[in-house]
Amino acid sequence: MKPVKVENLSMSFGMGEAAVKVLPDVSFEVEAGECFGLVGESGSGKSTILLCVAMLLSAWSGRISIGGQSVRDMSVMERCRNLQMVFQDPYGSLHPRQSVRTALSEPIRIHKLGDMEDRMAQAMTDVGLPVSFLDRFPHQLSGGQRQRVAIARALILEPHVLLLDEPTSALDVSVQAEILNLLQRLREEKGFTYLMVSHDLAVVDHMCDRFAVMQRGEVTEVLGRDAILGGTATHPYARQLIEASLAYENAM
Amino acid sequence: MLHSETGRAGARLRLPQGLSAFGNILKFLWKSPTSAFGLIVLGFLIATALLGPLLAPYDPYAQDLQNTLQAPSTAHWFGTDELGRDILSRLLFGAAITLRIIFLVTIVVGPIGMAVGTIAGYFGGRVDTVLMRITDIFLSFPSLILALAFVAALGPSLNNAIIAIALTAWPPIARLARAETLTFRKADYISAARLQGASSARIIWKSIVPMCLPSVMIRLTLNMATVILTAAGLGFLGLGAQPPMPEWGAMIATGRRYMIDSWWLVTFPGLAILTVSLAFNLLGDGLRDALDPKQMNRR
Numbered sequence: 001m002k003p004v005k006v007e008n009l010s011m012s013f014g015m016g017e018a019a020v021k022v023l024p025d026v027s028f029e030v031e032a033g034e035c036f037g038l039v040g041e042s043g044s045g046k047s048t049i050l051l052c053v054a055m056l057l058s059a060w061s062g063r064i065s066i067g068g069q070s071v072r073d074m075s076v077m078e079r080c081r082n083l084q085m086v087f088q089d090p091y092g093s094l095h096p097r098q099s100v101r102t103a104l105s106e107p108i109r110i111h112k113l114g115d116m117e118d119r120m121a122q123a124m125t126d127v128g129l130p131v132s133f134l135d136r137f138p139h140q141l142s143g144g145q146r147q148r149v150a151i152a153r154a155l156i157l158e159p160h161v162l163l164l165d166e167p168t169s170a171l172d173v174s175v176q177a178e179i180l181n182l183l184q185r186l187r188e189e190k191g192f193t194y195l196m197v198s199h200d201l202a203v204v205d206h207m208c209d210r211f212a213v214m215q216r217g218e219v220t221e222v223l224g225r226d227a228i229l230g231g232t233a234t235h236p237y238a239r240q241l242i243e244a245s246l247a248y249e250n251a252m
Numbered sequence: 253m254l255h256s257e258t259g260r261a262g263a264r265l266r267l268p269q270g271l272s273a274f275g276n277i278l279k280f281l282w283k284s285p286t287s288a289f290g291l292i293v294l295g296f297l298i299a300t301a302l303l304g305p306l307l308a309p310y311d312p313y314a315q316d317l318q319n320t321l322q323a324p325s326t327a328h329w330f331g332t333d334e335l336g337r338d339i340l341s342r343l344l345f346g347a348a349i350t351l352r353i354i355f356l357v358t359i360v361v362g363p364i365g366m367a368v369g370t371i372a373g374y375f376g377g378r379v380d381t382v383l384m385r386i387t388d389i390f391l392s393f394p395s396l397i398l399a400l401a402f403v404a405a406l407g408p409s410l411n412n413a414i415i416a417i418a419l420t421a422w423p424p425i426a427r428l429a430r431a432e433t434l435t436f437r438k439a440d441y442i443s444a445a446r447l448q449g450a451s452s453a454r455i456i457w458k459s460i461v462p463m464c465l466p467s468v469m470i471r472l473t474l475n476m477a478t479v480i481l482t483a484a485g486l487g488f489l490g491l492g493a494q495p496p497m498p499e500w501g502a503m504i505a506t507g508r509r510y511m512i513d514s515w516w517l518v519t520f521p522g523l524a525i526l527t528v529s530l531a532f533n534l535l536g537d538g539l540r541d542a543l544d545p546k547q548m549n550r551r
Contacts, residue, residue: 054447056443056446056447076449077449079449080447080448080449083447084447085443085444085447087440087443087444088440089440092439092440092441093440093441093443093444094441095441095445095459095462096441096463097462097463098458098459098462106445106448106450106458107448107449110448110449110450110454111449150444153444153448157448
């Protein structure tokens with residue numbers, strides 16, 4: 001269990017005159033073992049923050065630390081053991097020509113962990129899939145099963161922090177609930193720190209202890225879970241977003 | 253333990269799985285008449301290359317000056333050439349030479365083209381620019397002319413012809429592999445592999461190469477027809493296989509002088525080249541359908 005701290009994160013795409021500032025100056029803190037949500041409209045920079053934390057994008061300035069240690073200073077191997085990511089689209093995040101076994105055994109091989117079969121079996125059990133699924137290929141799995149495999153792959157290196165990039169938005173509603181409950185259970189069992197991007201406030205309400213509302217790359221307000229129904233948001237954009245979301249829920 | 257037992261069973265099953273995939277592809281190719289023709293010719297070519305010495309009725313090098321330029325007959329099915337050598341025997345021995353050219357060129361060209369293309373595509377930026385400009389230079393010459401220049405520099409022989417053809421045949425493969433790599437280098441599964449700490453070499457080898465392989469294999473098969481024609485062209489120009497080797501292109505080259513009176517000297521080697529290159533074209537076409545991911549479910 002490690003806290004995540006993002007300080008003065010700024011990032012722009014492009015050079016010189018044409019540079020587009022995607023994240024002007026973002027700071028927030030996630031406590032150890034907490035589930036922290038990032039919500040906001042499309043293009044508000046939520047996913048970009050995750051990519052920066054994961055060092056999949058490295059052209060940013062500021063400081064991101066996990067358990068007090070800057071992600072920039074960690075070696076690649078150390079970073080992998082500290083954080084893992086679950087991607088939005090389970091159809092694109094699993095290699096179409098690799099079996100589940102290959103997907104799960106690769107990280108064990110890279111990090112020379114040993115006990116390969118036991119670790120794989122444990123990860124499959126953790127995400128609620130039968131061990132016999134190890135020999136399946138992604139096209140033989142449903143969307144929800146694929147996302148479980150993607151989660152198992154993230155678990156196998158026993159990270160402290162899981163970055164969740166809209167882990168359920170590509171799935172249909174009944175499967176969404178299963179995956180959310182699975183993530184909830186895993187956090188209780190293993191004490192992960194979650195940093196979760198979503199544009200669905202119902203998901204945030206279900207999962208997160210606190211969340212940050214983002215607009216055009218800036219964190220407008222950090223709120224607790226109860227602010228969604230309690231209406232305690234103060235920033236006009238955050239209020240607008242929550243009201244719109246509630247009105248939509250009611251209309252459904 | 254139960255888990256490790258199932259795991260070991262899975263490991264045992266893996267090789268047959270690859271074999272059955274290969275079997276499925278063959279089955280698919282067999283279903284369409286054109287690619288079945290390609291398969292038959294390829295099978296025939298391999299069989300004659302292996303069994304040529306047993307099947308050939310005469311020694312392909314044995315001269316019989318009493319019997320020069322004989323028209324096809326029951327003794328010599330395809331006739332004899334200007335030195336009285338049996339053309340059928342020479343064609344059968346030539347199959348092994350053709351197959352050797354194709355095989356050597358393919359195992360050189362495939363890995364080189366694949367390596368250049370995937371590295372350029374995956375790293376991008378300056379690496380991409382340098383590798384692609386080198387590829388452009390090779391691509392900007394007509395391949396036969398470039399092969400001619402290489403053979404002229406290295407000296408005429410069959411092995412030098414193979415090297416020359418290989419040096420001119422890899423750029424299209426590299427282009428193709430790069431284009432394929434660019435389409436999925438930003439895919440989430442590549443990001444996931446990077447997040448697992450995989451090195452660039454590992455990502456290219458384990459994640460990118462398997463994705464490029466089908467289209468590169470199709471391209472290589474289609475390329476084989478060109479390779480045969482280039483080899484025959486070099487042989488015809490006297491820069492490939494040297495006499496008395498029974499290489500098909502060289503046979504046409506020497507037969508050209510007697511072509512007007514003795515049509516069989518040129519016709520039969522020409523037909524052999526035509527059939528084999530046509531077969532590889534049809535096979536490549538069939539392979540394109542067989543390896544198309546949209547047709548995966550049908551298999």
